[in-house]
Amino acid sequence: MLTTAPRGTKDILPRDVEAWRYLERTMREICAQYGYLEIRTPVFEHTELFLRGIGETTDVVEKEMYTFTDRGERSLTLRPENTASAVRSYVENKMYADPAPTKLFYIGPMFRYDRPQAGRYRQFHQFGVEALGVEGPNIDAEIILLAVQILQTLGLKDLKLKVNSVGCPKCRPLHREKLQEYFRPHLGEMCKDCQSRFDRNPLRLLDCKNPHDQELAAGAPSLEECLCEECKAHFEGLKELLTAAGVDYVVDHNLVRGLDYYTKTAFEIQYAPLGAQSAVCGGGRYDGLIEEIGGPATPGIGFAMGMERVLLAIESQNLLPQFDNSIDVFVVCPGSANFTLAFKEAIALRREGLKVEFDFLGRSMKAQMKQANRLAAKYVLILGEDEVARGCAVLRNMSTSEQTEIPIQDITSILKTEVQSHE
Structure with a gap:
């Protein structure tokens, strides 16, 4: 056990880190274009935050959270997602006093006790965006466009954007009644989770992963026919803006997402080549969440993108650039x-910004040259005894095999010039 990582976790090895940096760099650059600033929140929070924020009837809260009691008898939970944490920070640090909208993004590890599979781990990484303080559909459209632009910039083409309106507290009660009327005759044949949620939160029945229950849900009453005028106008406004931006989408009335805090807009971006686990991004509006956790009534919208899933997608399509x-x-x-x-010369060169290695093990000249080749060194600086005795060193260009003697006192200046010209 000491030499095995816990199930559902994965080391990110040095050979893989460059791909992660490329992904993160792309996300940061596009966030900067849209005016979103980075926030970093703790990896654990008070459990109550997630119970109230995510919803007690969700799979995340009921089955997947890593919760523990600390030495002060406080119940803490490793964050299973970051919207609740970002919103808590927004309230605690009184960011609502700043001019709206507050635009935030984050990149970091999340934790869910889930069944590990391709692109899904128990410790996984999410990139997410939150925009707080704006009610209209224009910010919804911007958020969705940001997500689409990131995925397209990474080279993904077969993207499918699904959108829906999940209503608001004014129109959901009618939909709740219709759902219960529809599902009640079938309740005995549904899974235990659905039976448990039938009274507590029937909207969750539309999000069940059981194949039989999914078939039943396909014929369930649509929330669209129950939407109030405000929600209808909001959804129509979103669709109009997406069309104006040239973004293709499909309306999926069974798209409710897996968290209770969503209101009005819900969306998901799928990448078909990934197969069954095709969702690479999902999000929506959460106008009641900030008030629910104790802050002022403030509208908000955001999304999260599973970074392992996105990397799996771009790797499977050979879309990663070559890294030097x-x-x-x-x-x-x-x-x-x-x-x-x-040692002295290596340190001097590093202080000038060059990437430099040298032999620690006292190996032979031949072995050191092999190591230089393995590291793809542009130049080799040879400090042989005869050359040093004459106050010189041998400089070898590894791409041309040309060798010249250079004065030891000029090593730094000559190599700086050579490396710059090489680039």
Whole structure:
């Protein structure tokens, strides 16, 4: 057990980190274009935040949270998502006093006790965006466009955007009654989770993953026919803006998302080549969440994107760029007599911003040259005993195999110039 990572977790090895940096860099650059600023919240919160924020009848709260009691007898939970945390920070730090909208994004690990599978882990990473303080559909459209632009910039083409309106507290009671009327005759044949939620939160019946219950849900009453005039106008406004921006979408009236805080707009972006687990992004509006956790009544909307799932998608389509992990200089020091000099020169070159390695193990000249090749060094600096005795070093261009002798006192200036010209 000591040499095995816990089930559902995964090491991100040095050879993989560059792909993560590329993904994060793309997300940060596009967020900057849209005016979103980064927020970093704790990885654990008071459990009550998620019970009230996400909803006690959701799968996340009922089955998937990592909850523990600390030494002060406080119930804490590793964050299963970050919207509740971002909203808590918004309230605690009185960001609502700033001019609206407050535009935030985050990148970080989340934790859910879920069944591990391709692109899904118990510790996973999410990129997410939250926009707080604006009621109209224009901010909804901007949020969706930001998500689409990120995925398209990464090279994903077969994207399917699904949108829906899940109503508001004014129009949901009628839909709730119609759902219960529809499902009541079938309740005995539905899964235990659905039976449990029938009275507590019948909207969750539309989000069940049981194949039989999904078939039943396909014929359930649509929330569209129950929407109040405000929700209808909001949804029509969103669709109009998406059409104006040239974004294709489909309306899916059974799309309710998995969290209770959504109101009005809900959306999901799917990438078909991933198969059954095709959702790469999902989100929606949560106009009552801030008030629910104790803040002022404030509208909000956001989304989250599973980074492992997105990486799986771009890797499967060979969309990752080639990363240059080469070093600038490898300092070769045959024998130990000149090691201090080799160390000194390596440090001097690094202080000038060059990527430099040297041999720590006192290996042979041949072995050190092999190591330089493995590291894809652009240049090798050889501090042989004869050359050093003459106050010189040998500089080898690894791409052309050309060698020249250079004065030791000029090593830094010459290599800086050579590396810059090489680039």
